[in-house]
Amino acid sequence: MHRSPVRDFVVGLFVLVGLGAIAYLSMNVGGFSLHRGEGLAVFAAFDQIGGLKPRAPVVISGVKVGQVGPIVLDQNFRARAELDLRSDLKIPRDTSASIVTSGLLGDRYISLELGGEDTYLKPGDEITMTESAVILERLIGKLIHNTDVEKPK
């Protein structure tokens, strides 16, 4: 077995293209980043998260700035979600987090409404002002209930 420049070049090219495909799948499609874990991780507790799932986007003014991490039940039986945000953001302490829906039946995501304080959230901090998910079925239920009550008047 001897060296063959053309064959070796083609094999090298094949390996590079294959690795390129893996890199594309990982970086662009899979959303893998080398800086994972270095982001700003804060917590927010909600009374009702509706259909919010881990890896749902977190947005400010509609721009994605991070994603939802694991969601657990805390001691007060509230849903405590971890929000992994971009670390270069300065988010005021009195920021509020609300769970909103894209479209009528679309996916849930978290929208942050920035506050005005001068102190900023540090990793591990808690966002205290939260707004729970609106459950469409309950809303409809309430509406029907209310109209039923008003009829006898």
Place this chain on the structure above:
Amino acid sequence: MSALIQDLGWAVVRTIDQFGKITVFAAQIARALVTPPARVRLFVQEVFNLGVLSLVIICVSGLAVGMVLGLQGYNTLVRFGAEQSLGAVVGLSLIRELGPVLTALLATGRAGSATAAEIGTMVVTEQLDGLRMMSTNPIHYVVMPKALAMIFVMPLLSALFIVCGLGGGYFVGVSLMGLDGGTYLSSLQSAVDFNDDVVSSLLKALIFGLLVGLIATYRGYTCAPTSAGVSSATTSTVVIASVAILIFDYFITALWGV
């Protein structure tokens, strides 16, 4: 009646015997792997034979499968007004299932059968005995580079298949059906996770490469030294490897939740 039971027993004994022999064969390859010399040149040659020469069939099939998925997915999703999720449908099906499985099946037909036939012909023409005469271990010189190359190229081919498929789905969804390109890509990106989907897809391809490489080289190596032996080794490589891929696919998916 007793003859029937005997036949059944013999079939079971033979199957278990084959499992034992292929395990020993795998152990021999593993030992050859850690014994110098490393046979880098032979390995590169095999990457060329098994990988580069399979490129065209992999890319064309990937493109076709992606286009079919795009078309079928679009036609189904549009009934629910959910055609925005086309990227997620095409991407998840390709990455989690179709990419690794179809790549492994294609590689079995294209490269696995060729490997078995090549080694089988070496058995028939007593080339392996010639190697032994020169005190070269045929497993080290012939089998190990081929098996290793198969394991190495499978994830690369699978990734290429998936990327071609995503391109095919994009072409059908965006260019033919008039979906928005950004919608397709963003639904794809938000649905696919690096750890859950991409890494396990590559692991699946790696395991399939191991299966195909092992079965093809074993079947060739133990081939009967006749022309009928070579043909039956080639056939059984394709049959056994294809079935093994599909069965393993179920268990990997069931156990790992990939």
